[in-house]
Amino acid sequence: MLADDQPFPDPAALLVTPDHYVLRLLHANGVGLEALGREDRSGTHAVPPGRAIWRTLAAHWEDFTATPVRHWFETELHDVFGLTEQPSAANADDQYDRMAALLAEPRMRPRALFDAFRIEVLATTDGPADDLAAHARLAADPTFTGRVLPTFRADAVFDPSGPDWRRVVASVGEAAGIDTGTHDGLLAALRARRRYFVERGATATDTGVLDAGSAPLSAAERARIHTAAVQGPDRVTAAEAVAYRHDMLYRWAEMSVEDGLVMQLHPGVLRNHHRPTLERFGPDTGHDLPTVGAFTEPLRPLLEAFGTEPGFHLVLFTVDETVFSREIGPLAGFYPAVYAGAPWWFIDTPAAIGRYRAAVTDSASFTKTSGFIDDTRAYCSIPARHDMARRADAAYLASLVVTHQISEEDAVVTARRIVSDIPRATFKL
Incomplete structure (x- = not known):
């Protein structure tokens, strides 16, 4: 978004569709996600126009009463767009038109807003095999003076029973140039990728796991589970997958001690x-x-x-x-x-x-x-x-x-x- 610095397409695409806080409250009050701009993989509904999405939000404005989502939303509407009325069915089209007109102005592009918001540091969340190309473009662009850092997030490599585990493990190995068919290879590849992120400004990792278990396994046991998982997720029991995940969390801390990346959990x-x-x-x-x-x-x-x-x-x-x-x-x-x-x-x-x-x-x-x-x-x-x-x-x-x-x-x-x-x-x- 910041590297391209293109105008936002419309108010709904900026304020409604990407915000899962907004989506979940509207969904809880009977609004289907297909009506809020989320792509319907079943192919039964096309994405509605932004104006229709905004009308839906306005019609359900009272459903946000006393929630922090409404506080944030009202602050955005007033401070960013200069609107002083709460959304309603009566003013939805007028508000949409005013915001759409503003989004066409240069001062509402992503980089201009970055400066207007006085953001000093923004950190993105990036996959372990990400080449961080957009970060490189920003860093090389003398017209952008903000600080945008990558953050290393590799949740998918923690759980060998996960549907994406083998694909992500292989992609990490490909990005690092290291065979991840063995557990030692995976750890070496992850260390190499973490160094890649550090060299491009990262100061932290981020990890979301179901629980904070961190009991380490022996080298032989974690190698055995890894080898079995490479052959297929059905080759690993639920207990083995949990034990592997707990060991990986322990290894993650070990790596943070080595490379200095802050470990967020x-x-x-x-x-x-x-x-x-x-x-x-x-x-x-x-x-x-x-x-x-x-x-x-x-x-x-x-x-x-x-x-x-x-x-x-x-x-x-x-x-x-x-x-x-x-x-x-x-x-x-x-x-x-x-x-x-x-x-x-x-x-x-x-x-x-x-x-x-x-x-x-x-x-x-x-x-x-x-x-x-x-x-x-x-x-x-x-x-x-x-x-x-x-x-x-x-x-x-x-x-x-x-x-x-x-x-x-x-x-x-x-x-x-x-x-x-x-x-x-x-x-x-």
Whole structure:
């Protein structure tokens, strides 16, 4: 998007179709995904025009009442497009026309908005075999002065029972020029690809797994499971696949100690909960759902080996906020390597951010947190999300001031650290 810097096609393609927060709430209220611009793989419905999609959103505006999605959306409409009325059936066409006209102007192109949003660092999520060509184009373009970093994400190589495992493992080997038919070969190829990303500006990896288990296997056992999986997913039992995945998480930390990449961990999400929707519309369509989280016991093997290693940063995210005070805060309050990741996904809301601060601060203070980072496919919501988070953090700091737990001077210093010093240090920026 930034490398090409082409105008956005229409308001719906920018604000509705790519935003799974918006899609899932509309879907929950009876709107089919085919009516929201998502391609219907069954071929029974064509993608509707942007105006029709916007009319659908406007007709369901009340379904977003009191949600953070509506807060972000209203901020986008006002701050980016200058609209002052809430969407409705009566004004939908007028709003659409005004936004469409604005999107044709040079000041609304991706790079101009990047500057207008005052984004200092943006990190993409990239597959392990990605050639990062767009990153190279941006880096070589003297007219673009922003900082856009790749992030190494290789979830598919963790689970040998996954449908894409063999394809992705082979692609990693091809990109690295290393045979990944053996487990040692796969590890060597992953190390080479991580170096490739580091050389192109990456400071972090990102990993989403079902649980945080990290028990290592012997070299012989992980080699045996790998060899069987290469022959076909039916050659690996469910228990063997879990053991392999847990060992891979351990190896991931080992690699981070070696190459210095920050290790972000997002466990506890059951992906693609509704198979018919996955088959018809593909992934990232709103039906990834939270499960119960756990870190203390599952991460013990990994942390016993690497939790006190100098320079190792492990940022823990969760969609189960009950673990903030019970597990993540205490872990960050002992292990130098552990940082409490910001509330994410279902809990990046004003109320949940306040609960997060109250839950984590007692154990880990502010320094051992990540600072707020957003995780969005909706480009124009980036400043809205950060503004919301800063207001929520300011409210929490104010509560500490008025109850005489910190001074006003401490609050001012901490507010600046939360949005600048702390994320810079946590993510090695």
